[in-house]
Amino acid sequence: MKKVEISEIEELTIVVDMVNGFAKEGVMADPYIMHIVPAIRNYMEVALESPNKAVVVIKENHDENAKEFDIHPPHCKKGTKEAEMVDELKDLEPYCYTFLKNSTSAIWAPGFLDFIKTLLKNPKFRKIRVVGCCTDICVMDLSIPLKKLLDQLNIDVEVIVPTEAVETFQIKPHTYDEFGKLVEEGIHDRNEWNTMAFKFMKQAGIQIEEKGYQKVKA
Numbered sequence: 001m002k003k004v005e006i007s008e009i010e011e012l013t014i015v016v017d018m019v020n021g022f023a024k025e026g027v028m029a030d031p032y033i034m035h036i037v038p039a040i041r042n043y044m045e046v047a048l049e050s051p052n053k054a055v056v057v058i059k060e061n062h063d064e065n066a067k068e069f070d071i072h073p074p075h076c077k078k079g080t081k082e083a084e085m086v087d088e089l090k091d092l093e094p095y096c097y098t099f100l101k102n103s104t105s106a107i108w109a110p111g112f113l114d115f116i117k118t119l120l121k122n123p124k125f126r127k128i129r130v131v132g133c134c135t136d137i138c139v140m141d142l143s144i145p146l147k148k149l150l151d152q153l154n155i156d157v158e159v160i161v162p163t164e165a166v167e168t169f170q171i172k173p174h175t176y177d178e179f180g181k182l183v184e185e186g187i188h189d190r191n192e193w194n195t196m197a198f199k200f201m202k203q204a205g206i207q208i209e210e211k212g213y214q215k216v217k218a
Contacts (some may be wrong), residue, residue: 001048001095006115010052010124013043015096016106016132016139017060018089021075021082022169023133028075029082032190033133039165042130052124056144057093058109058132060082061100068103095159105141107149108202120155127158127165131165136197139166142184144204151205161201162209168193 018040020026024032047053061074061083062068085093101109117127122189130143147159166210170190202208 001091003095003097004050004052004054006118007056007122008052008120009119011039011047011050011129012054012056012119012125013047013129013131014056014058014142015044016058016130017134017141018057018086018132019082020060020084020086022079022087026072026075026082028169031168032087033167034086034088035100036133036165036167037086039162041089041092041195042109042133043090043129043162043165044089044096048092055092055096056112056115057085057098058106058112059085059100060138060140062102063168066102068082075134076200081167088201105145106140107145108139114167116149119156120135120150120153125157129160129162131162135166135167136168136193137216140197140201143201143206147205158207160207161198162211163194163198164209164211166194170195206218 018037020029022029023037024031044055047055062075062077066076066077084090097115099109099112099115100105101112106112128146128148130139132139141167143159143161150157150159167189169188171188198208
């Protein structure tokens, strides 16, 4: 494996926030997210073994007094274990391009937008795949701005989100009675927010690949 030169990249896989703070430990972590790791690793390995494909790793890396903490509890602070990629993917990171973000949208991570604009100068560059977590926040907050940038520039590059390789968190799911009637609304129902995010992204022109995706029981 080796890191492909930017000028040679024709297809990009972006791995969003597969860090300990969302998948293993901390107030924002949901260990269930780890079930997408095998699919993500497969996408990464295929890309890294190709002469014209590359992988970008996006990692949450918050300042001590990040404004995002006004909305979400403090998480993934710089220099902490939470801000590190999960061990199951970490060995591949040296072969990837890495960008650190302080908001839910990686589009504003230092250097990321310039990197994308450089890729777009290559007429053979035709595909961006976005995987990782969380589907309805950081994945969607990157995928839609990326697609709109391409629209603005009239550039025909696919933006693809494979449902088998994205996931979101669960906090107190919906409760239903024996007849399937909603009894109590949950705080953040995984199935509901995944479905909603897929609809929003599809509406924005993003290709949603639904292979292998199954709704989970609450």
